[in-house]
Amino acid sequence: MGILSQQEAKKIIDKVLSFSKADEMSVSLSGENVGNIRYARNAVSTSGDSRNVSLAVTAVFGKRTGTATINEFDEESIKKTVARAEELAKLAPENPEYVSMLGPQKYPETKSFADSTANIDPDKRAQIALDSIDLCRKKSVVAAGYLEDSAGFKAIGNSKGLFGYYKTTSVDYSITVRTEDAKGSGYVVRDFNDVSKLNSASLTQTALQKAMASTAAQAIEPGRYTVILEPTAAAELMRNMMSNMDARSADEGRSFLSKKGGGNRVGEKLFDERITIYSDPMDADIPGTPFVLGDNTVDGRAQEKVVWIEKGVVKNMFYSRFWAEKKGVKAIAAPSGFIFEGGTESIADLIKSTQKGILVTRFWYIRDVDRQTLLYTGLTRDGTFYIEDGKIKFPVKNFRFNESPIVMLNNIEAMGKPMRSGGNMIPPMKIRDFTFTSLSDAV
Amino acid sequence: MNRRDFIQQASIAAGAFIIPVLTPGGRLVASEVLLEPGLDVNIKKRLADAGLNAATAKGASYADIRIGRYLNQFVITREDKVQSIVNTESYGIGVRVIVNGCWGFASLGEAKTETEVAKTAEIAVAIAKANAKLLAEPVQLAAQKGFGEVSYKTPIIKNLFEVPIKEKVDLLMAVNGAAQKNGADFVNSQLFMVNEQKYFASTDGSYIDQDIHRLWPTFTVTGIDKASGQFQTRNSLGTAKAMGYEYLESKPADRITGRKTTLFNSRYDMIDDATLAAVQVKEKIKAKSVEPGKYDLVLDPTHLRLTIHESVGHATELDRVLGYEANFAGTSFATMDKWKSKNFNYGSKIVNFFADKIQPGSMGAVGWDDEGVKSKKWDLIKDGILVNYQATRDQVHMIGETESHGCSYADSWNSVQFQRMPNVSLAPQKEKLSFEEMIKDVKKGIYIVGYGSFSIDQQRYNFQFGGQLFYEIKNGEIVGMLKDVAYQSNTQEFWNSCVKICDDSDFRVEGSFFDGKGQPSQSSCVSHGSSTSRFDGANVINTARKV
Known part of the structure; x- marks a missing residue:
């Protein structure tokens, strides 16, 4: 069935709603075409292609809700699904936290769809892989990589007149290059909406350079170091911290944003004053989604520009509609991506101004150790380097770290120009007193 | 993403x-x-x-x-x-x-x-x-x-x-x-x-x-x-x-x-x-915040299952050893030359690991794998020495075998099957040994129950694990609860510090739905059996921080 247009989607949603006998009904219709190609040892290992369109109907009677899903759209099937959702709702226990559906909303017109990505075929995927493999075969190094592309649409509607629709495309590409003696390894990961921005040969070249430069790594003592984190390294820790900005958890006393004695820490300065983090669905680098989808039921809130942390002060937190109503505040939803304000310097500039430090290109296997302090552990991977007098001196063995992003964002020395990383805009960061706790022999 | x-x-x-x-x-x-x-x-x-x-x-x-x-x-x-x-x-x-x-x-x-x-x-x-x-x-x-x-x-x-x-x-x-x-x-x-x-x-x-x-x-x-x-x-x-x-x-x-x-x-x-x-x-x-330092660790199977999973289960997957997971899950330190040498000390002499897809109640238990190979049991580590890997039909020729181990699995009809971890279990000690006997000569130790935070490098050398409950052992007695505990070690060093394993009366099989591997990522079911085991002189860190 592929990607439905706004008119086609609306027609189906209206049809569903016309059969409703429930107090409230919402409909979520989505479709996605996803393809991938994977390679290792300089040869393609697997590839795949899948297409799916699905419809979820939620019926509500009082505070009882029921959801049924289907992937066929003839009138008979739709009728059956509506009836099934209504039956399930009547049987369900009351949900005391149910909040009545939203009426019509005004959604931003986000721009995350690219025809180039929607038109990828297996030959294009093979070519992207081949461009990367070819280079590695010629240089006698070993490539392992993965490309995944998707094109899809989402449409929502409800019995109170709400309707929303958008199309989106995405491309995720990653490449690991290892030297034949397995002593050096380099990695690059990028994500785009538009595949024409992807140049697998050039990204492979960067990974290859990191692999060659990281051979014969020397062991240096773990301890506290000034680190320069490339955006790929910083992204996951920053994303983890931001995913802990839920107001309910904080109000309940089980978050880093819980206040001693009760309540949350909105309005408190928790970070260096250079830290400003916001989200904007209309951002050109990381175009967001126009509305919140919700899990099984339609949420429907419009996404908007929100400042989460301003000059180090916590300004906003995520609220579910239930919790916001209970607390009498605006129900601000979690965004699809965050924008960390940075500076203008390049990574090279940050290195140049560093007397002694470690350049980290990637972290791996990051897991929380203490949710109270957001202490995380993990390891460096695929290229870690010692810096002295503004220059990279030699590659170093990988470290394990134990560190909290809250501490990191208080120990900022400098930030460079933000780069898109995993759907967020993350600057390279220079951070003092970053805690490495042990060494690893892994390459 | x-x-x-x-x-x-x-x-x-x-x-x-x-x-x-x-x-x-x-x-x-x-x-x-x-x-x-x-x-x-x-x-x-x-x-x-x-x-x-x-x-x-x-x-x-x-x-x-x-x-x-x-x-x-x-x-x-x-x-x-x-x-x-x-x-x-x-x-x-x-x-x-x-x-x-x-x-x-x-x-x-x-x-x-x-x-x-x-x-x-x-x-x-x-x-x-x-x-x-x-x-x-x-x-x-x-x-x-x-x-x-x-x-x-x-x-x-x-x-x-x-x-x-x-x-x-x-x-x-x-x-x-x-x-x-x-x-x-x-x-x-x-x-x-x-x-x-x-x-x-x-x-x-x-x-x-x-x-x-x-x-x-x-x-x-x-x-x-x-x-x-x-x-x-x-x-x-x-x-x-x-x-x-x-x-x-x-x-x-x-x-x-x-x-x-x-x-x-x-x-x-x-x-x-x-x-x-x-x-x-x-x-x-x-509870008392732990004093960092060297401790003898007494690890319950509810905890040890995850250490086994990460440091032995993943390290002995043949696809990782060969480089097929290099771009995601990583490779392995347990390279073919170590296996070929027939003398690589993965652990101490009492350490025996077996793989299987047959233990009753285990998450890996099936009749046949997803490429039609009958479920079986085989040794991975024998008397502390690395002796085998986990392999599928298209891999066994690389380790000189003619019959697959039966490790093929796909998490859905729309996922392609590939090599996945079978149950990997630590064999109990043959001689009778109870929990009480195990701890009675521990002078300074920690008894850990349940799995918590976990992290390991991409070649499975360096790891750090937390837990759910930590109890201080002093002179053979449990004296009270501790918190902020995590231990860091290196796989080979850790398994070589294994000094005692309780007998089969303590053997328990602990499972999970969520063993992740592959691109696109697939989730597989696996269990790990063990008895309470003791590891002497492990490096324990304190994870408390002021923010």
Whole structure:
């Protein structure tokens, strides 16, 4: 069935709603075409292609809700699904936290769809892989990589007149290059909406350079170091911290944003004053989604520009509609991506101004150790380097770290120009007193 | 960003807030649907033959087909509220072929006609032909005799889906009630129930019908001290099992007592465990923060399962050793030269690891793997020496073997099968050794129960693990609770510091739904058996921070 247009989607949603006998009904219709190609040892290992369109109907009677899903759209099937959702709702226990559906909303017109990505075929995927493999075969190094592309649409509607629709495309590409003696390894990961921005040969070249430069790594003592984190390294820790900005958890006393004695820490300065983090669905680098989808039921809130942390002060937190109503505040939803304000310097500039430090290109296997302090552990991977007098001196063995992003964002020395990383805009960061706790022999 | 980000949510030690693991392409259904039979086995055979014939007619030298129906039920609650009851069904077919020495795979949801199946097989052939252009070495598939028409069913007493939802909700409400009555500020509890109905057929002449049942009861209890702003959690000590609802009908004989907390053997009492958790979480808030340094660690199987999983299970996967996972999960320190040397000391002499897919109740237990190889048991580490890996049909020739280990698995009809971890277990010590005897000569140690934070490098050398409960051992006695504990070690060093393993009376099998690997990521079921074991002189760090 592929990607439905706004008119086609609306027609189906209206049809569903016309059969409703429930107090409230919402409909979520989505479709996605996803393809991938994977390679290792300089040869393609697997590839795949899948297409799916699905419809979820939620019926509500009082505070009882029921959801049924289907992937066929003839009138008979739709009728059956509506009836099934209504039956399930009547049987369900009351949900005391149910909040009545939203009426019509005004959604931003986000721009995350690219025809180039929607038109990828297996030959294009093979070519992207081949461009990367070819280079590695010629240089006698070993490539392992993965490309995944998707094109899809989402449409929502409800019995109170709400309707929303958008199309989106995405491309995720990653490449690991290892030297034949397995002593050096380099990695690059990028994500785009538009595949024409992807140049697998050039990204492979960067990974290859990191692999060659990281051979014969020397062991240096773990301890506290000034680190320069490339955006790929910083992204996951920053994303983890931001995913802990839920107001309910904080109000309940089980978050880093819980206040001693009760309540949350909105309005408190928790970070260096250079830290400003916001989200904007209309951002050109990381175009967001126009509305919140919700899990099984339609949420429907419009996404908007929100400042989460301003000059180090916590300004906003995520609220579910239930919790916001209970607390009498605006129900601000979690965004699809965050924008960390940075500076203008390049990574090279940050290195140049560093007397002694470690350049980290990637972290791996990051897991929380203490949710109270957001202490995380993990390891460096695929290229870690010692810096002295503004220059990279030699590659170093990988470290394990134990560190909290809250501490990191208080120990900022400098930030460079933000780069898109995993759907967020993350600057390279220079951070003092970053805690490495042990060494690893892994390459 | 990972499209199937549930894998990330649900990595092996999923925390307090768990997102249902929907089988890709799964649709929501009523609970009665979970009891409806799938396609008749004769229809499945007809569909399979249509696929296999179409593949060979188009030039495949080998083909297999999986016809899968995956049924899930999740009951999710917090305190006195049912948050969600989700039933899902997913049905489809996946066809895998070898053409011109290259693999090809294609899948189709809801495929119920011979024409649809044949067409999917033809797409798989076309993909194989396209990829053959980039081929480096042709696939070498180990011979496998056909088994004809055979079947396997997880031995269960009480079908999970025959138990009314109300009974499950009542159980979780009783669990939550017990926790709150005993001082818990919050409690989240869940039941995960899965039925995989898998039909496999191949051009080797196998037609294998399997009916696999698995469940995972779990909870997280949270205690809060408002005055200090501190909070602590304690997760369930139950585990995931390939069993029916009988796992939750516990008798006193199924419990291990006298060790600071009740531990559970082949059956689990969720209410008892939640009652204890509520008390322990308050004790945890006031517990002594650990002094960092060297300690002898006494590790319960509820904890050791994750250390085994990360440092032995993943390190001995042949696809990692060969480099197929280099771009994601990583490679392995347990390289072929170490295996070939026949003298690589993975662990001390008492360390013996075996792999299997047959232990009753284990998450890996099946009759045949997803490429028609009969389940078996084999050694990975013998008397401390690395002796073998985990391999599939297209890999065994690389380790000089002619028969697959049976490690092929796909998490859905629309995922391609590849090498996945079987159960990997630490064999108990043959000589009698009780828990009490094990700790009596520990001068300065920590007894750890339950798994917590976990992290290991991409070649499986350096790791760090936390836990749920930590008890200080001084001069052979447990003297009190500790907190802020994590230990860091190196795989070879750690397993060589293993000085004692309790006997088989303490052996327990602990499982998970969430072993993640591959791109796109797939989630696999695995268990790890062990008895309480002791590791001397481990490096313990203190994880408390001021922010």
